[in-house]
Amino acid sequence: MAEKKLMYGNHAMVEGVIAAGCRFFAGYPITPQNEIPELMSIRMNEIGGVFVQTESEISAINMLFGAAAAGKRAMTSSSSPGISLMQEGISYIAGADIPVLVVNVVRGGPGLGNIAPSQSDYYQATRGGGHGDYFTITLAPNSAQDLYEFPRLAFELAEKYRNPALILADGLLGQMMEPVEFSSKPIDPKSLPEKEWALCGCKGRERRVVRSYDLKAGKLEVLNLRRAEKYAKIINKEQRFKTEYCDDADLVIVAYGTCSRVSDAAVKMARDKGFKVGLLRLITLWPFPMDVLGDMAKKVDNFLVVEMSNGQMIDDVKLATECRSRIYFHGRPGGGVPTPPEIYKRIEEVLGGAR
């Protein structure tokens, strides 16, 4: 076993991105993700990568478009208001079918909001975010170890499907320190195969075109229908989640990110008191793990959705369960973070008094 290092989540993410063979970062500072560009500026310099502190988020996302169109693994990170600024670029990247990694260390919103942890960008992350018919593959880490490992998974999925990938973290995950094990061998970017669509100089071959538009009559409809087939394939194959104590559960908590950690503690409190409570922790938010929820709804009477928002993911839970079960909600908007006792109390309310 490799030695474990105590690391901030944001720092673990930087090492994970570099281990994934990414050598291009462009971004603009914003709390609570500043440790990412800060360390990236040092590490990219050490290993001969590219670090650009851009004049704005709009510039960063378009530089990413360029670097990734040239076939390179490229990433940017920001927090909620900055990610909103990037939406135009993300839509163009999705329209051009280019794999990139965008990291959102979510803070309280709307507007400038605050700098506390939040999950209120769920809709934006899972519905595309910008204009047009598109989706971004969205991963939800819940530990510093995940922040180290998910960049590699994100790049692999992004390249497999030629689609932008998003890691949706939050302020707590970025600012928390936990032991991290550098579990896998770093990827040498030179060992990655050349992409057959990448713009890297057409001397001696047919030219390639990367663009997000087609003005010929009927052409965009064909393109978008083809993209819909791709999305269907991703939905079919890439739903990721973890279950804990779900087999005999009267109530299953559905949560992701920080809320899945806090809920885990609440589930243990409830089990100690004799309540049959389980946890469904979502790893992919798009594709949403609807199949497992659909199956669970056949035997689980109660679901409790826990989010750091006024309730966004709850819509997907209702869709996936086709409202066959009773669905309850516990939410903390605007930078509030739930505690294990308060979630436990909600479990008690739902299941009715102490056992």
Next chain:
Amino acid sequence: MTKEIIISGFGGQGIVSSGIILAYAGLIEDKHVTFFPSYGAEMRGGTANCSVVVSGEPVASPIVANPDIVVIMNEPSLTRFEPTIKPGGMLLYNKTLIKSQPQRKDIAVVSIEANVIAEELGQARIANMVMLGVMIKKTKLLNLETLKKAQRKRFVKANDEQLALNDKALEKGYGLL
């Protein structure tokens, strides 16, 4: 065994450093740990606090609502965190800077003249190390030698003289009660 700890005081009193040292020490002793600070808008003289969890099992929640152990370095922190401590838990407070008396009867209360002791050793700013020394002795949470190793992981750029003084403050606290 899971112990949830909150450390709280003014920015500049080494609150975050104390938390990171504890987390490092837990890691060195092969325990599962998390450390979560209040972050972002902090400044010297403002309030600062952090939560540390040290456990034999993977840590579920890094968010601590009802700590087992609370280390308090200033007056406002006492008001804020005393009511949150688990019954049977422990409150350690810096008597030099806190004039009020803790009210709870269902917890162990330990008062330490942390700043007086630190200044006798030569530096007010090592009051946090004195508190840590007392805390690990009273709770048997971690070993003194581990904390000495852990402070070297936190203060990588400190000179030997400072590190030795920190060790002395840890030892002084450890031997106090």
